Amino acid sequence: MRFLIVSEEDIRNGVVTDKYFIWTEKILKAKGINPKVVAEVTTSSWGIFAGLSDVLRLMEGKPVDIYAMPEGCLFYPHEPVLTIVGRYLDFARFETTLLGFLCHSSAVATQAFKFKLAAGDKKVFSFGTRRMHPALAAVIERSAYIGGVDGVSNYSAEKYLGIKSMGTMPHALIICFGDQVRAWRAFDEVVDEEVPRTMLIDTYYDEKTEAVLAIENVRRVDGVRLDTPSSRRGNFRKIVEEVRWELDIRGRKDVKIFVSGGISVRDILELRDVVDAFGVGTSIAGARPMDFAMDIVEREGKFVAKRGKRGGMKQIYRDWNKLEDEIKLFGDEAPEGKEPLLRKVMENGRILIDTDLEEARALALKQMKIIRELGIEEDFLSDHKA
Numbered sequence: 001m002r003f004l005i006v007s008e009e010d011i012r013n014g015v016v017t018d019k020y021f022i023w024t025e026k027i028l029k030a031k032g033i034n035p036k037v038v039a040e041v042t043t044s045s046w047g048i049f050a051g052l053s054d055v056l057r058l059m060e061g062k063p064v065d066i067y068a069m070p071e072g073c074l075f076y077p078h079e080p081v082l083t084i085v086g087r088y089l090d091f092a093r094f095e096t097t098l099l100g101f102l103c104h105s106s107a108v109a110t111q112a113f114k115f116k117l118a119a120g121d122k123k124v125f126s127f128g129t130r131r132m133h134p135a136l137a138a139v140i141e142r143s144a145y146i147g148g149v150d151g152v153s154n155y156s157a158e159k160y161l162g163i164k165s166m167g168t169m170p171h172a173l174i175i176c177f178g179d180q181v182r183a184w185r186a187f188d189e190v191v192d193e194e195v196p197r198t199m200l201i202d203t204y205y206d207e208k209t210e211a212v213l214a215i216e217n218v219r220r221v222d223g224v225r226l227d228t229p230s231s232r233r234g235n236f237r238k239i240v241e242e243v244r245w246e247l248d249i250r251g252r253k254d255v256k257i258f259v260s261g262g263i264s265v266r267d268i269l270e271l272r273d274v275v276d277a278f279g280v281g282t283s284i285a286g287a288r289p290m291d292f293a294m295d296i297v298e299r300e301g302k303f304v305a306k307r308g309k310r311g312g313m314k315q316i317y318r319d320w321n322k323l324e325d326e327i328k329l330f331g332d333e334a335p336e337g338k339e340p341l342l343r344k345v346m347e348n349g350r351i352l353i354d355t356d357l358e359e360a361r362a363l364a365l366k367q368m369k370i371i372r373e374l375g376i377e378e379d380f381l382s383d384h385k386a
């Protein structure tokens, strides 16, 4: 028995494709048609580009050239994030997989970016791999990390991504002890000293009662976590404020407040002044896929485009001061002072520029900083306001 996960081999060989590409291949081959084309990947929303790493692995060794934005790059509606140049039959059947990599990774990265942008200087952690198929754990954590989260909870990220995972404690630990204080103390005794002591304070009693119980009975408490489900929250802000008050009057302003459980961007906007860190599951890991499409824009050197799309291979030029882009034809003269965003990353199947996780995240965070400096957060978060 093996899990129902398609093999890497089937992905690389194009078995994981939509049937209409199989027909297309058959027809084009039968009729001897295989034009040299330029195809670009675009969508109608903004986002943070991620998933290129897997696309490069997919297309490696295939006779195509690829131009792409770096991972972590902010893209605007209708900008090509990736352009592929080659004979159509050399990549036709890989469209499904290529888009799948980009749609999923970029969606998670974009969602993580929104959460981190909303949180300001407060921390955001990715807690949501449990909501998705486990085969996707590394790609979810990678994408969330690119989007700017401060840490990820899935342990496999250490093995697959080389980044440290983090966590607090589950309700199950407390229930196993049958007593919060014994469980908290055991955590403090057993877990490595460099791990923050964030005590879960909503298992049996009111959050504020357990918060006080924790600081009065445990050697070291760095933070408290409220995982109260929305159904029991009432006025959550008031609960958090009460906890803060009770900690503060006992001289524990140093104890951080961490909240999790069904957190949305809106929750973050409403709570960020009273909360220090957010654990976000479904809203990041289960991000609605980005609807990237791949379209042919040149055929045998001639501009072509289906309805609603613009013909011609393009370049995007960024004004980094304003975070504004200009789209021009690839061969056109570059506007002064603007940086081209699409780089040739693959030539005839050979990777010219590979991706780097830390660089991608740094790029996302650099753009987030510019958005804050320009005071245009609203443009990126307006969908999430009340």
Ligand code: PCP
Binding pocket: 127, 128, 131, 169, 170, 171, 172, 227, 260, 261, 262, 263, 279, 280, 281, 282, 283
């Ligand atoms: C899990 C974790 C976070 C939740 C998931 C985040 O909670 O503690 O709070 O996911 P969400 O944003 O989709 O709600 P539980 O499953 O309640 O686990 P536990 O009680 O063990 O903390």
